[in-house]
Amino acid sequence: MLEVSEISKNYKNIPALNKISFNVGKGEMFGIIGPDGAGKTSLIRILTTLLIPNSGYAKLDGLDVVKDFKKIRKKIGYMPSKFSLYQDLSVYENLSFFASVFGTTIDENYDLIKDIYQQIEPFANRLAGKLSGGMKQKLALSCALIHRPDFLFLDEPTTGVDAVSRKEFWQMLATLKKLGISILVSTPYMDEATLCDRVMLIQKGNALTIDSPAAITAHFPHPMWSIKGGSLYKIKKVLEGYEFTHSVNSFGQDLHYVDKRTQINITEIRNFIQSKTGELVEVNTILPNIEDCFIEYSR
Amino acid sequence: MKKLRAFIRKEFYHIGRDVRTLIVMFGIPIIQVLLFGYVLTNEIKDVNIAVLDLAKDNESEKLINKLVSSGYFQLSESIASYDEVDELLKSGRVKEVLIIESGFAAKLERDKLAHIRIIADASDPNNANMIVNYTKGVIAGFLTEMNAGSANAQAISMKPKMLFNPEMKGVYMFIPGILTLILMLISAMITSISIAREKELGTMEVLLVSPLNPIQIIIGKILPYLVLSFFNAFLIILLGIFVFEIPVLGSFVLLMAESLLFIILALSIGIFISTVAKSQQVAIMISLVALMLPTILLSGFIFPIDNMPLVLQRVSNIIPAKWFIIIIKNVMIKGTGFEYIWKETLILVAMCFFFIAVSVKKFKIRLE
Numbered sequence: 001m002l003e004v005s006e007i008s009k010n011y012k013n014i015p016a017l018n019k020i021s022f023n024v025g026k027g028e029m030f031g032i033i034g035p036d037g038a039g040k041t042s043l044i045r046i047l048t049t050l051l052i053p054n055s056g057y058a059k060l061d062g063l064d065v066v067k068d069f070k071k072i073r074k075k076i077g078y079m080p081s082k083f084s085l086y087q088d089l090s091v092y093e094n095l096s097f098f099a100s101v102f103g104t105t106i107d108e109n110y111d112l113i114k115d116i117y118q119q120i121e122p123f124a125n126r127l128a129g130k131l132s133g134g135m136k137q138k139l140a141l142s143c144a145l146i147h148r149p150d151f152l153f154l155d156e157p158t159t160g161v162d163a164v165s166r167k168e169f170w171q172m173l174a175t176l177k178k179l180g181i182s183i184l185v186s187t188p189y190m191d192e193a194t195l196c197d198r199v200m201l202i203q204k205g206n207a208l209t210i211d212s213p214a215a216i217t218a219h220f221p222h223p224m225w226s227i228k229g230g231s232l233y234k235i236k237k238v239l240e241g242y243e244f245t246h247s248v249n250s251f252g253q254d255l256h257y258v259d260k261r262t263q264i265n266i267t268e269i270r271n272f273i274q275s276k277t278g279e280l281v282e283v284n285t286i287l288p289n290i291e292d293c294f295i296e297y298s299r
Numbered sequence: 300m301k302k303l304r305a306f307i308r309k310e311f312y313h314i315g316r317d318v319r320t321l322i323v324m325f326g327i328p329i330i331q332v333l334l335f336g337y338v339l340t341n342e343i344k345d346v347n348i349a350v351l352d353l354a355k356d357n358e359s360e361k362l363i364n365k366l367v368s369s370g371y372f373q374l375s376e377s378i379a380s381y382d383e384v385d386e387l388l389k390s391g392r393v394k395e396v397l398i399i400e401s402g403f404a405a406k407l408e409r410d411k412l413a414h415i416r417i418i419a420d421a422s423d424p425n426n427a428n429m430i431v432n433y434t435k436g437v438i439a440g441f442l443t444e445m446n447a448g449s450a451n452a453q454a455i456s457m458k459p460k461m462l463f464n465p466e467m468k469g470v471y472m473f474i475p476g477i478l479t480l481i482l483m484l485i486s487a488m489i490t491s492i493s494i495a496r497e498k499e500l501g502t503m504e505v506l507l508v509s510p511l512n513p514i515q516i517i518i519g520k521i522l523p524y525l526v527l528s529f530f531n532a533f534l535i536i537l538l539g540i541f542v543f544e545i546p547v548l549g550s551f552v553l554l555m556a557e558s559l560l561f562i563i564l565a566l567s568i569g570i571f572i573s574t575v576a577k578s579q580q581v582a583i584m585i586s587l588v589a590l591m592l593p594t595i596l597l598s599g600f601i602f603p604i605d606n607m608p609l610v611l612q613r614v615s616n617i618i619p620a621k622w623f624i625i626i627i628k629n630v631m632i633k634g635t636g637f638e639y640i641w642k643e644t645l646i647l648v649a650m651c652f653f654f655i656a657v658s659v660k661k662f663k664i665r666l667e
Contacts (some may be wrong), residue, residue, distance in 0.1 A: 007443055028410065045666060048508055048667045049508070049664055049665065050504065050507060050508065050665050052665065069664070070510070070667075073507075073508050073509065074507065078504075078505065078508045080501055080504045080505065082500075082501040083501070083504075084500060084501030084502045084504055084505050085502065086309065086313070086502060088313060088317065089309065089312055089313075093309070093312060096305070097305055097306075097308075098505075098509070100301055100302055100304070100305030101302050101306065101506075101509045101510070101511055102510060103301065103302065127316075143505075172314050210330050220622060246546060
């Protein structure tokens with residue numbers, strides 16, 4: 001189990017992390033969700049013993065990430081955000097190198113990586129640099145798992161990977177979770193938050209909220225409306241000038257609109273938009289998603 | 300041990316699959332040795348000359364034969380009058396014209412003095428100077444031979460005595476220098492690049508999180524290149540022996556053992572550089588600037604240390620190449636044994652320990 005307490009990190013005078021605290025239980029999948037530059041990589045590097053925090057502490061199964069770094073390094077699997085396997089080594093050579101470095105063999109832990117590795121096994125003799133993005137991720141995950149770690153740290157594993165491979169990748173993580181491996185994963189994709197047991201929304205080094213995705217969306221403080229149809233850009237501009245507007249953001253084909261008042265009706269909003277733009281729109285109440293929550297909390 | 304073996308195997312995969320590294324490791328040394336050996340020599344060989352023999356007697360004939368058989372000159376034209384001399388030199392077909400006066404043999408016999416005019420193409424003054432000196436040397440030899448046995452002859456002796464390098468062969472000086480330069484540059488640069496590459500590509504991040512410790516990583520990086528560099532040294536020395544006919548007067552085993560020591564030193568310097576350099580470019584720059592210039596300028600390879608200002612003489616003491624050049628010159632050219640070079644060897648051993656200790660200490664177990 002991982003215990004993180006008031007971790008802060010500065011680069012020279014620029015703060016990267018500000019008093020981050022959370023816990024990850026055994027067999028839990030914990031997500032760190034935030035845009036680029038939020039401090040996700042710094043946090044993961046501190047937890048994987050690669051960086052020293054300026055203040056605060058983190059303990060993995062009671063071992064301190066600064067003092068007991070050698071012991072921790074034996075227990076964890078780490079997949080950095082950049083593809084960091086040897087491009088000029090083949091798939092098989094990479095895997096067997098990492099197995100040996102961790103004092104094990106591929107055969108010994110084959111059952112653990114079987115489901116993942118089987119998909120790239122036909123290309124065992126291909127150089128890692130010549131693999132597609134999705135296959136690279138699978139190889140990197142296999143290499144991070146080959147020594148049967150208790151805790152897996154994945155830094156933006158799905159960035160730059162196509163939608164199908166992303167989906168497959170999350171399925172693999174779910175399988176690993178079932179085997180009792182604790183997983184801490186960071187991602188800039190808000191829609192991936194719902195795949196985690198609990199998430200931390202992080203922005204500019206500050207934790208916005210920490211909870212299960214369902215609880216986060218349930219605790220959204222305002223009713224939310226979706227607005228469809230018409231010229232969204234024009235409607236958004238108009239709503240931004242509306243006296244009761246709390247927030248309005250575009251989501252693909254919709255606008256997500258939050259009103260300051262608690263008691264309102266759909267016709268009122270429709271009429272306002274029609275009077276200003278002459279356009280008829282469809283307004284429905286909706287439940288907010290994680291991205292709405294992120295925008296709300298980082299206001 | 301198993302971890303280290305896997306690491307070394309991985310390094311050999313890198314080397315074997317990177318054509319550029321292989322070219323840098325083996326192609327460049329061979330090309331450099333051949334270039335330095337052939338191009339930068341101060342000796343002359345088969346220079347085209349012409350002779351205007353106005354005497355055409357047996358002595359002038361003998362002199363010409365003597366010149367040609369020396370191996371330095373090649374008689375490419377024979378001319379019959381003064382008018383052709385200018386034209387011939389201008390055309391560049393010959394570098395030197397010798398004019399032997401008429402009645403050469405008779406004058407030598409009667410007056411004990413005959414004249415030869417040497418006209419050289421001085422558009423390349425150094426070269427001309429050298430050709431003229433060689434010619435004088437051959438003629439002096441000719442005179443000495445002729446005067447042998449006759450009592451009242453004017454004996455002219457111009458033969459200089461050159462210890463260790465009687466023929467003033469340039470390669471004798473260059474091979475130790477090049478061996479040093481190549482071993483220093485290639486070994487240090489390649490190890491520093493290979494570590495910097497791991498940092499640049501992010502694989503160092505994964506290696507750090509693994510249970511590998513710094514000593515294992517450093518040994519894993521040094522060993523493969525040690526083997527290759529040792530092979531390189533062997534290759535260069537063989538080139539010296541078989542292509543440039545430089546004898547190894549001392550013990551060959553001692554020479555190789557000293558080379559091995561110097562390679563270990565160069566590799567540990569490479570590791571040290573990589574603890575400072577974050578990218579491959581920086582590693583290359585540091586290797587080139589911090590190693591190449593001092594190795595060429597301050598090691599005694601090209602400029603004699605005794606002629607340097609005192610400050611630079613002191614500085615030269617910390618240049619590893621200086622000590623190694625002294626060692627190989629001793630072993631290869633003077634043929635001395637270990638008892639004459641133990642001090643220099645000790646200095647190199649101390650430098651080795653210093654760099655390895657600093658590298659292990661400076662090796663970062665975390666990211667910055």
